[in-house]
Amino acid sequence: MQEKGIGMERIAIVGGTGALGGGLAMRCARAGLSVAIGSRDPARAEAAAREIAVQTGNPAITGHDNAGAAALGDIVFVTVPFASQAATLASIRPVCAGRIVVDTTVPLVPPKVARVQLPAEGSAAAVAAAALGPEVRLVTGLHNISAAKLGQEGDPGCDVLVFGDDVEAREAVVGLAGRIGLRAFHAGPLDNSVAAEAMTSVLISINRRYKVADGAGLRITGIA
Amino acid sequence: MQEKGIGMERIAIVGGTGALGGGLAMRCARAGLSVAIGSRDPARAEAAAREIAVQTGNPAITGHDNAGAAALGDIVFVTVPFASQAATLASIRPVCAGRIVVDTTVPLVPPKVARVQLPAEGSAAAVAAAALGPEVRLVTGLHNISAAKLGQEGDPGCDVLVFGDDVEAREAVVGLAGRIGLRAFHAGPLDNSVAAEAMTSVLISINRRYKVADGAGLRITGIA
Numbered sequence: 001m002q003e004k005g006i007g008m009e010r011i012a013i014v015g016g017t018g019a020l021g022g023g024l025a026m027r028c029a030r031a032g033l034s035v036a037i038g039s040r041d042p043a044r045a046e047a048a049a050r051e052i053a054v055q056t057g058n059p060a061i062t063g064h065d066n067a068g069a070a071a072l073g074d075i076v077f078v079t080v081p082f083a084s085q086a087a088t089l090a091s092i093r094p095v096c097a098g099r100i101v102v103d104t105t106v107p108l109v110p111p112k113v114a115r116v117q118l119p120a121e122g123s124a125a126a127v128a129a130a131a132l133g134p135e136v137r138l139v140t141g142l143h144n145i146s147a148a149k150l151g152q153e154g155d156p157g158c159d160v161l162v163f164g165d166d167v168e169a170r171e172a173v174v175g176l177a178g179r180i181g182l183r184a185f186h187a188g189p190l191d192n193s194v195a196a197e198a199m200t201s202v203l204i205s206i207n208r209r210y211k212v213a214d215g216a217g218l219r220i221t222g223i224a
Numbered sequence: 225m226q227e228k229g230i231g232m233e234r235i236a237i238v239g240g241t242g243a244l245g246g247g248l249a250m251r252c253a254r255a256g257l258s259v260a261i262g263s264r265d266p267a268r269a270e271a272a273a274r275e276i277a278v279q280t281g282n283p284a285i286t287g288h289d290n291a292g293a294a295a296l297g298d299i300v301f302v303t304v305p306f307a308s309q310a311a312t313l314a315s316i317r318p319v320c321a322g323r324i325v326v327d328t329t330v331p332l333v334p335p336k337v338a339r340v341q342l343p344a345e346g347s348a349a350a351v352a353a354a355a356l357g358p359e360v361r362l363v364t365g366l367h368n369i370s371a372a373k374l375g376q377e378g379d380p381g382c383d384v385l386v387f388g389d390d391v392e393a394r395e396a397v398v399g400l401a402g403r404i405g406l407r408a409f410h411a412g413p414l415d416n417s418v419a420a421e422a423m424t425s426v427l428i429s430i431n432r433r434y435k436v437a438d439g440a441g442l443r444i445t446g447i448a
Contacts, residue, residue: 116416118346157446158446161426185433186430188425191340191341192338192425192429194340195340195419195425201412202385202420205416206410206444209409212446217444219443220440221440221441222382222439222440222441223440224434
């Protein structure tokens with residue numbers, strides 16, 4: 001994965017017409033990557049793809065249904081609400097064997113999204129692992145970056161934590177993050193994902209209390 | 225609490241002869257606060273208190289057994305290992321009714337301290353709430369700052385997240401943190417504490433992978 005040149009990798013974004021997925025698609029498109037945008041409604045995905053192609057001048061942006069997009073991805077991001085996570089993952093599982101799937105799900109339970117409410121499984125990562133099975137190379141990440149910051153150009157002013165038990169898959173995702181202008185860290189096994197998942201509610205709480213318009217973020221400090 | 229002048233507040237540190245408690249005691253002493261250091265061994269606490277008094281030139285540092293220290297604190301910090309948390313809190317509960325108790329416990333389970341392993345109760349905060357009962361004004365915090373950074377002078381280069389259901393108690397702790405040179409944030413209810421507790425294992429994981437000598441920390445970004 002890492003040896004391929006810029007633009008040789010195809011990124012799939014399942015749920016790519018949502019806010020987070022759209023921001024990620026913009027950032028990948030600007031970096032010259034090929035992006036397959038997935039949606040339950042392929043016409044919506046195609047419209048979003050055309051829009052991003054025009055905005056970024058990158059023609060290699062295409063729209064599909066979710067499984068169609070996933071089938072095209074060297075790295076498949078999943079950016080859907082927690083309520084849709086398990087069903088969406090089940091729907092793409094057949095085409096994802098052997099692929100790197102990056103689940104970005106945060107287990108927010110509306111309306112109290114500023115309060116941590118972890119699922120019975122322990123974390124969204126655990127839900128994803130159960131839904132995708134062992135044949136998928138599961139990685140999680142992007143929990144603590146707002147859609148606005150993901151979509152903007154340049155340094156978003158926050159870091160990205162990447163979790164996974166498959167170290168090579170995690171490395172591919174950390175490397176990809178760097179190529180699209182994000183400072184990413186290896187943050188440990190899937191069991192650690194719950195830290196970043198829970199931190200999202202903390203950031204929402206801080207956004208409200210301190211009136212942060214663009215979304216508070218996290219930086220790791222003390223790294224030489 | 226907030227109206228009192230500098231030096232009028234007495235801080236108690238239960239487990240104050242440990243690394244984190246010692247760092248906190250140094251920081252409070254330098255800020256001119258009175259500090260009651262607690263230990264299971266009061267002689268050790270007295271020795272630590274004398275040492276800190278000499279190092280900081282602040283004479284108002286005293287040593288006690290844990291309950292004796294807690295009984296003197298306007299704000300009582302608890303800095304003990306997870307394995308000792310419940311028993312320690314039970315031992316100070318009788319003297320803590322009505323007091324603000326700041327539990328700093330991170331639920332690390334050796335030897336795999338770089339892996340998140342949350343307790344059956346959900347979090348160390350939940351363990352503390354059960355151990356202390358409703359008559360104690362429970363706040364949690366200081367989960368993500370290393371003992372070394374806590375003990376050093378000046379800006380530690382990381383932020384402090386403070387959790388609690390008692391908003392006034394939480395405010396007192398955020399205010400105190402500011403007085404000892406820490407940038408602290410209201411991070412929501414006790415339910416949110418798990419985010420910072422789990423993040424400690426992530427930071428340990430990052431310390432190991434990226435060879436961070438002084439301990440990685442967290443900054444909240446995007447705050448105007």
